Amino acid sequence: MNDVVTTTTYDEDVLIQELGYDDHFHDHHHGDKYQSNFIMHYIFSMDHKIIARQFLITGMFWAVIGGLMSLVFRLQLGFPEESMAWLKPVLGKWIVLNDAGIGTLAPEFYYALVTMHGTIIVFFVLTAGLSGTFSNLLIPLQIGARDMASPFLNMLSYWFFFLAGVVMFASLFLSTGPFSGGWTAYPPLSALPQASTGSGAGMTLWVTSLVFFVVSVLLGGVNYITTVLNMRTKGMTMWRMPLTIWAFFITAIIGLLSFPVLVSGLLMVMMDRGLGTSFFLSEIFIGGQALEHVGGSPILYQHLFWFLGHPEVYIIILPAMGIVSEVLSVHARKPIFGYKAMVYSILAIAFLSFIVWAHHMFMSGVNPFISNFFVIFTLIIAVPSAVKVFNWITTLYGGNIRFNSANLFAIGFVSMFISGGLTGIFLGNSAIDIQLHDTYFVVAHFHIVMGIAAFFGMYAGVYHWFPKMFGRFMNETLGKIHFWVTMIGAYAIFWPMHYIGMAGVPRRYYSFDSFQAFSHFSELNQFITIAAIIVFAAQVLMVINFFYSIWRGKVVTEKNPWGASTLEWTTPINAGHGNWEGNIPAVQRWPYDYGKDGKEFIPQIVPLAEGEKDGGDH
Amino acid sequence: MNAGAVTEIRNSRSKIHPKQFALLIACASIMMMFAAWTSAYIVRQAAGNWLEFRMPDLFFVSTAVILLSSLSLHSSYISFKRGNEQMYKLLLVTTFILGIAFLVLQYMGWQAMIEIGVPLKTNPSGDFVYMISGAHALHILGGIAVLIVAMLHAFILKFNPTPARKLRFELTLTYWHFVDLLWVYLLLFLTLQG
Numbered sequence: 001m002n003d004v005v006t007t008t009t010y011d012e013d014v015l016i017q018e019l020g021y022d023d024h025f026h027d028h029h030h031g032d033k034y035q036s037n038f039i040m041h042y043i044f045s046m047d048h049k050i051i052a053r054q055f056l057i058t059g060m061f062w063a064v065i066g067g068l069m070s071l072v073f074r075l076q077l078g079f080p081e082e083s084m085a086w087l088k089p090v091l092g093k094w095i096v097l098n099d100a101g102i103g104t105l106a107p108e109f110y111y112a113l114v115t116m117h118g119t120i121i122v123f124f125v126l127t128a129g130l131s132g133t134f135s136n137l138l139i140p141l142q143i144g145a146r147d148m149a150s151p152f153l154n155m156l157s158y159w160f161f162f163l164a165g166v167v168m169f170a171s172l173f174l175s176t177g178p179f180s181g182g183w184t185a186y187p188p189l190s191a192l193p194q195a196s197t198g199s200g201a202g203m204t205l206w207v208t209s210l211v212f213f214v215v216s217v218l219l220g221g222v223n224y225i226t227t228v229l230n231m232r233t234k235g236m237t238m239w240r241m242p243l244t245i246w247a248f249f250i251t252a253i254i255g256l257l258s259f260p261v262l263v264s265g266l267l268m269v270m271m272d273r274g275l276g277t278s279f280f281l282s283e284i285f286i287g288g289q290a291l292e293h294v295g296g297s298p299i300l301y302q303h304l305f306w307f308l309g310h311p312e313v314y315i316i317i318l319p320a321m322g323i324v325s326e327v328l329s330v331h332a333r334k335p336i337f338g339y340k341a342m343v344y345s346i347l348a349i350a351f352l353s354f355i356v357w358a359h360h361m362f363m364s365g366v367n368p369f370i371s372n373f374f375v376i377f378t379l380i381i382a383v384p385s386a387v388k389v390f391n392w393i394t395t396l397y398g399g400n401i402r403f404n405s406a407n408l409f410a411i412g413f414v415s416m417f418i419s420g421g422l423t424g425i426f427l428g429n430s431a432i433d434i435q436l437h438d439t440y441f442v443v444a445h446f447h448i449v450m451g452i453a454a455f456f457g458m459y460a461g462v463y464h465w466f467p468k469m470f471g472r473f474m475n476e477t478l479g480k481i482h483f484w485v486t487m488i489g490a491y492a493i494f495w496p497m498h499y500i501g502m503a504g505v506p507r508r509y510y511s512f513d514s515f516q517a518f519s520h521f522s523e524l525n526q527f528i529t530i531a532a533i534i535v536f537a538a539q540v541l542m543v544i545n546f547f548y549s550i551w552r553g554k555v556v557t558e559k560n561p562w563g564a565s566t567l568e569w570t571t572p573i574n575a576g577h578g579n580w581e582g583n584i585p586a587v588q589r590w591p592y593d594y595g596k597d598g599k600e601f602i603p604q605i606v607p608l609a610e611g612e613k614d615g616g617d618h
Numbered sequence: 619m620n621a622g623a624v625t626e627i628r629n630s631r632s633k634i635h636p637k638q639f640a641l642l643i644a645c646a647s648i649m650m651m652f653a654a655w656t657s658a659y660i661v662r663q664a665a666g667n668w669l670e671f672r673m674p675d676l677f678f679v680s681t682a683v684i685l686l687s688s689l690s691l692h693s694s695y696i697s698f699k700r701g702n703e704q705m706y707k708l709l710l711v712t713t714f715i716l717g718i719a720f721l722v723l724q725y726m727g728w729q730a731m732i733e734i735g736v737p738l739k740t741n742p743s744g745d746f747v748y749m750i751s752g753a754h755a756l757h758i759l760g761g762i763a764v765l766i767v768a769m770l771h772a773f774i775l776k777f778n779p780t781p782a783r784k785l786r787f788e789l790t791l792t793y794w795h796f797v798d799l800l801w802v803y804l805l806l807f808l809t810l811q812g
């Protein structure tokens with residue numbers, strides 16, 4: 001830990017006492033009421049810091065489940081000939097044994113695994129686990145509030161997420177298996193209970209779970225927005241908010257506008273399933289029998305789904321971007337480059353994310369002239385994305401960079417975002433998409449740009465704010481091993497998929513036996529599977545490090561171990577309910593004064609010197 | 619009042635109360651759900667095979683009723699602020715009754731649709747009406763639950779317009795106006811577009 005500089009020369013407590021404002025917090029015997037016993041403190045807590053930890057640990061649980069699922073289907077893809085009999089004790093009837101005792105994975109279950117992997121990682125891990133954790137932790141701490149606008153709704157938000165998880169988890173144990181029609185749940189597989197094994201009870205539970213999940217997102221989002229707009233401390237103007245807060249704030253707005261649309265679509269699916277309407281179903285034969293459904297449009301569902309689906313990918317990535325901006329700046333000991341440009345590009349991305357959804361449908365039979373419109377807007381997204389990338393790199397440039405785990409992951413994020421963003425530009429052209437749609441090229445694209453990048457953002461955040469969350473540090477050596485294995489391993493997994501995809505290998509296929517043309521990829525597929533196993537092992541190492549460090553990590557001895565200027569580091573090391581013991585600190589300057597006027601850093605609570613110009617305004 | 623609520627009022631320095639603000643955001647979110655349905659309606663309609671029918675008149679009657687209920691709740695709120703206890707209670711109950719009447723009329727509207735030969739599953743044009751008005755009715759039901767709580771407050775607690783109770787009333791009022799206007803939008807949409 002030799003790279004932790006401590007040149008603190010400010011007496012923060014005095015500054016808070018003298019310049020902060022008194023909200024009579026202590027007159028009300030705060031906290032005791034619902035922190036008095038274990039259950040109220042750790043389970044039904046209304047303290048945003050505890051709720052953040054609940055989101056994080058639940059998210060980690062789901063990450064392990066989702067990750068393990070991917071290993072099972074990767075084994076099928078990499079080693080289709082090998083016996084899976086050894087998995088029988090865990091997967092039971094989904095491993096089918098032949099007379100010779102050779103076990104094969106049931107194809108239905110392969111699809112169920114792919115579906116669950118996608119749903120779990122996208123919604124439970126990278127939405128709830130990422131934005132739920134850090135919005136909760138950082139919004140009140142960084143804007144100078146005692147808690148969220150409504151701590152009660154905040155608690156409900158977590159418990160709806162939990163409930164969504166319970167329902168989804170239960171669906172794994174159905175005798176017909178969980179839903180298996182892909183995380184996008186296109187009809188008819190989702191709209192006809194008899195369409196496939198997972199389409200029956202599995203789909204019903206999937207929808208139920210997602211509706212609970214949306215409720216959780218909405219309750220959280222209402223709170224985040226209200227808190228950011230109404231409860232900032234004195235001096236914390238919008239233009240003095242850290243980029244993390246900007247990102248969480250805009251993310252919440254996107255979520256509130258797009259998730260209800262998903263609910264609309266899902267309700268229509270449920271009506272088609274349960275009441276026999278034909279919103280999405282048309283002229284279908286099952287087992288030689290014509291169904292009664294006529295006149296429905298499956299494409300209509302795709303419009304509704306992707307109106308959420310595309311913004312959703314930004315709901316995932318924006319919080320990661322915010323975290324990365326903050327972590328990079330702190331550990332490069334330099335102000336973030338182009339603060340306002342960063343904010344405007346978040347706004348631009350958020351706006352554009354609502355008018356590009358049909359780029360997921362170029363091959364679904366939408367009018368090619370309408371596609372053109374979506375091509376243009378899709379490609380325009382590259383502009384604000386490039387602005388952000390440029391600014392991250394310039395922030396690093398010439399910095400006094402600390403290569404600790406948090407910052408390594410932040411730098412890794414930038415690398416992943418560039419690699420994955422570039423392939424997006426290929427896919428965004430509807431003509432090229434004719435070849436690439438639904439191939440491994442798409443899988444490579446979104447895993448790198450969203451999956452891995454968002455995970456990196458989350459890891460950067462966890463390593464960086466772990467001291468704030470638990471009063472201890474995570475082990476740096478393990479953190480660095482975790483980083484390097486994941487960084488190299490992730491490229492090893494997904495880079496080859498671009499080639500496989502360009503050759504036309506479709507995604508979501510159980511086996512390529514009957515395709516002569518694809519047989520020469522079998523060794524590459526083995527390589528990918530082995531890389532996936534290694535990367536997963538590194539994540540297990542991270543989980544071990546996490547829990548070990550909660551109880552045994554190096555103890556934090558000073559309030560501001562990274563020398564960061566934002567408000568969360570002015571709270572006591574193990575801050576109780578209400579965050580600050582006395583007054584609430586008042587903010588005097590923007591959040592990125594690093595290396596200014598010969599000072600290592602200047603906390604936000606330090607008044608501007610005579611004639612000093614506030615940062616960010618240029 | 620719990621500790622969180624104390625903090626929140628102390629810490630907020632803006633004019634509009636955070637809870638009121640949060641409710642408005644939630645309304646925007648609900649609005650998105652209905653906007654999705656009405657957009658889907660337009661897209662589906664453009665694809666052809668679309669049965670045209672006239673919305674039963676009962677839906678216009680119900681609209682008048684729900685508009686009246688908004689009016690009575692607003693008047694009740696004004697009476698509450700002026701300290702006119704009798705009027706406040708009376709109008710609150712009136713609103714509740716009008717709200718129930720609205721739901722009954724919607725139900726009769728669906729019956730009327732069946733009578734003119736558009737039961738569920740006839741054609742997506744009818745199914746959209748059932749779904750949209752049904753989902754709206756659920757939101758009214760939520761509003762009625764809130765009204766019941768408001769009535770319990772009115773008749774059990776001693777009359778006393780404290781800021782906390784005024785706020786609670788304002789929240790109820792905002793939501794009720796919202797679901798009312800939402801229906802007006804939906805009806806206009808379904809009549810003009812259908």
Ligand code: HEM
Pocket residue numbers: 184313314316317359360378379381382385420421422423424425426427428429433436437438442445446449450451
């Ligand atoms: C320069 C920016 C980007 C462009 C132009 C772009 C373009 C595209 C296009 C056209 C597709 C559809 C490919 C197909 O199915 O044939 C796609 C898929 C996808 N993209 Fe991107 N993308 C960009 C950035 C991102 C980002 C930042 C994320 C997430 C953080 C993301 C996540 C996804 C996902 C999840 C899918 C696949 C969904 C599925 O079919 O399961 N993309 N992208």
Ligand SMILES: [Cu+2]
Pocket residue numbers: 309310313356357359360
């Ligand atoms: Cu997209």
